[in-house]
Amino acid sequence: MRILHTSDWHLGQHFIGKTRQFEHQAFMAWLIDQIAAQQIDAVIIAGDIFDTGSPPSYARELYNGFVVALRDSGAELVILGGNHDSVATLGESKTLLAHLNTRVIPGVCENAADQVLVLHKRDGSAGAVLCGIPFIRARDVMQSQAGQSAEDKQRTLQSAIAAHYQTIYALAEAKRDELGDKRGGALPIIATGHLTTVGASASESVREIYVGALEAFPTNAFPPAAYIALGHIHKPQKVGGLEHLRYCGSPIPLSFDEARQTKEVLLVDLDHTGLRSVTPLPIPRFQPxxxxxxxxxxxxxxxxxxxxxxxxxxxxxxxxxxxxxxxxxxxxxxxxxxxxxxxxxxxxxxxxxxxxxxxxxxxxxxxxxxxxxxxxxxxxxxxxxxxxxxxxxxxxxxxxxxxxxxxxxx
CATH class of the missing domain: 3.30.160.720 (Double Stranded RNA Binding Domain)
Known part of the structure; x- marks a missing residue:
């Protein structure tokens, strides 16, 4: 199965008096062509599809237009909410988009099983099981306790996020076993995330998302997924040198200190043995x-x-x-x-x-x-x-x- 991993589009960004509409339109047109050329089975957008919780109308039009264009390409689409996204804004259209081969997980679900998705190949057969984990807000997984210090809150939140990952991963394993009995082979399990991890290199356009509560999530707290598609950090990078733990970065520079970066999406190839390869696909620069x-x-x-x-x-x-x-x-x-x-x-x-x-x-x-x-x-x-x-x-x-x-x- 071949997955395309992207994140941090920030549709609707207002950049020092300039709109990014032209760049995003050009990127989406390029991406649709690449999805067809590379025979992508599923596209994962790992958070921050929008720049604000109330995106301008043109940003919503770009979003809806991309969903329709991707449906015609034959690839599935999974969208995860990020810290810039409004859970309500993303959630309002998810039922409609489900009829367009698009699944949206705007925030932590009340029923954890709703965050476990089966990804399909172009021929309709199951290709992977996804632990769809969006940006996790502290109130989603923990309750504040009086008298806690900042360090105590950091440890509590870190443990709560790790527990959430383990819960979703256990459900994914059960789903994999169920499907494996029917098809005679084990499906790879992949996961997503929208957070800062230990060792990740950020840029000036990335703001801290767990102020006073979580500085960085340790890599050893992630479950043993075959691939973990991360968002939030705009610079493409492996985390801790690990091949399967990746930030794809933003598709366009969102600040001047990102201007010299080579922006990319990631082509992820998996089979029943797990991760086969990760191939960066450089994105053209649409605005110098x-x-x-x-x-x-x-x-x-x-x-x-x-x-x-x-x-x-x-x-x-x-x-x-x-x-x-x-x-x-x-x-x-x-x-x-x-x-x-x-x-x-x-x-x-x-x-x-x-x-x-x-x-x-x-x-x-x-x-x-x-x-x-x-x-x-x-x-x-x-x-x-x-x-x-x-x-x-x-x-x-x-x-x-x-x-x-x-x-x-x-």
Whole structure:
């Protein structure tokens, strides 16, 4: 059986005043062609199909259009909810989409058996058993206890998530055994997840999803599935060097620090012996975007080089980080003069200041909308002249307060 693993589409993302609609449309058209060419049996989207819980109408149209186009390709589709997705938004259409060969698991199900799915080959025969595990919210698997420290909550949540995986995996084993008796062979079991694991490398567009409660899920807490399709981290990577434990990454760069990454989807081949191979399939870059850095003199050359990736119809999106000349008051005007006549569009200018400058001033070019509350707190803490042992204590206290507030809102 051949599965295509993708995640973190973030349909509807608003990126520094720019829509990603064109990029997502181009990606989906490319993906449909690849599904046919590679003879994919099933597609798994491991969370964050949307960028927000209330996606714009064009993002919903893209989503629905992809489901219809994929149905015509003959491949199955499984969509798992992520931390950016609304359980209600994804769930509202899952009954309808089931008639289009698409199954949606927006959140942890009340009946655990509903998270165990049989994936089929193009000929209709069973090819694998899936442990469909979406983003797990703390309230889905545990109850808050008064007096727990942040460390206690972290351990409790980690244990609860691990127990959920084991419960779903046991049900999948039972389903595999049931189907194996009928077909004379054991089906491979695969699993999904939308979380941060120990050792995963993130990017600036990835925000912590278990503030004060779970920093990273240990790899040894996953069940012994033949393949585990993960989402949430936007950089494609093996976890801990393990072939079967993978983040496929996002299909388009969602921040400037992802601009140099090779984006990909993963082709996963399995049979009754388990995992046979994992093959990365590089995704074309549909919108050139580059982060450049240097003094004004250096940027004359660097920006001219970057402009070679663009054209009048599709200019390069630029983030310009200026060093050494940060004292200039007319910096934006000078950058625009450098870019005059070139197929580039400057989306953000940042000043790189010396280490002696306070952290909040060092990021002065950022708008508040670009920062999470964690970012603001971290920068504010870094600007204070405090004893070394006091900063970790304040950070821990901050995480405890945020965790308590999140539980109160849940």
């Amino acid at each position: 975007m580059i982060s450049v850095r240097g003094t004004l003199a250096e940027l004359q050359v660097v920006i001219a080089d970057a402009a070679q990736s663009g054209c009048a119809e599709l200019p390069v999106w630029l983030e310009v980080v200026v060093s050494a000349d940060d004292y200039l008051s007319d910096l934006a005007t000078r950058i625009q003069a450098i870019c005059e006549g070139l197929p580039v569009e400057v989306l953000r200018i940042k000043r790189e200041r010396g280490n002696a400058q306070p952290g909040l001033q060092r990021m002065a070019s950022e708008t508040l909308a670009e920062l999470s509350p964690d970012d603001v707190f971290a920068q504010r803490l870094a600007s204070e002249d405090l004893a070394d042992e006091l900063k970790p204590q304040l950070a821990q206290r901050y995480r405890q307060i945020v965790s308590s507030l999140q539980e109160a809102d849940a």
